């Protein structure tokens with residue numbers, strides 16, 4: 001089963017199916033090496049955020065890569081301390097400055113902090129109209145939070161980026177997003193490394209003659225969900241990209257679905273304010 005390299009957002013913009021996440025890639029040398037390896041393998045979608053502290057690094061490596069800007073797809077996110085009409089417009093301009101780019105491909109509200117989210121969405125619609133962002137979306141929104149946003153919004157989010165992996169198969173959210181024309185994007189597809197010790201996946205990967213990384217990514221891609229794995233290791237970056245070339249049967253897809261445990265890695269859309277207060281981020 002051959003998958004297309006891209007999916008189409010609800011405003012007709014193309015988005016690569018498989019991207020590269022850069023959370024915690026802040027060491028310049030490590031970050032540069034990882035980003036360059038990713039570009040060389042063929043990754044074109046890069047997922048950063050204001051709060052990751054590496055937009056400058058991402059911009060530097062992408063801008064000097066020689067790859068035309070229109071072939072790259074850059075996502076960044078507004079953090080919870082910059083939600084609001086004025087605040088979010090200013091935050092976007094700061095991200096553009098740090099990236100040294102004229103536009104962002106996909107701009108997301110990082111977490112659904114509702115005191116500011118309605119104002120932030122208004123700002124994002126204006127940024128979209130001004131052409132500073134090619135698509136706008138959200139991250140970590142549950143169905144109720146999508147409903148609340150829909151009451152204020154003129155534009156439907158193009159993407160909802162959420163935690164999604166074999167131990168957290170968000171089936172209802174996926175169906176609901178699909179119904180509304182919102183693409184789901186899976187963050188922490190490897191549960192930040194924890195997935196590699198899952199015995200069912202170890203056995204399946206051995207039988208398939210592939211690694212657990214490509215296996216899990218392929219399971220996500222075959223659901224028409226975008227995946228943004230992170231790795232600082234060139235060999236793993238290359239291995240993960242082979243997810244585009246393998247294929248899983250319906251039985252394998254169902255067997256991975258069954259690993260669902262409803263486990264969130266850390267904060268969830270329901271408890272993130274307490275979580276971030278606890279670690280001093282709110």
Ligand SMILES: NC(=O)c1ccc[n+]([C@@H]2O[C@H](COP(=O)([O-])OP(=O)(O)OC[C@H]3O[C@@H](n4cnc5c(N)ncnc54)[C@H](OP(=O)(O)O)[C@@H]3O)[C@@H](O)[C@H]2O)c1
Nearest residue numbers: 021022023187188189190191192213229230231232233236
């Ligand atoms: N919107 C949000 O709220 C949100 C939250 C979290 C993450 N994200 C995004 O999602 C991206 C991915 O999530 P994540 O960074 O949390 O974690 P992840 O992609 O689930 O896992 C990364 C970990 O897996 C390891 N790894 C990667 N490929 C491997 C392979 N083939 N074999 C063995 N180990 C492998 C990496 O190790 P090495 O690096 O040492 O190779 C790293 O420790 C982030 O970078 C970020 O862009 C978004």
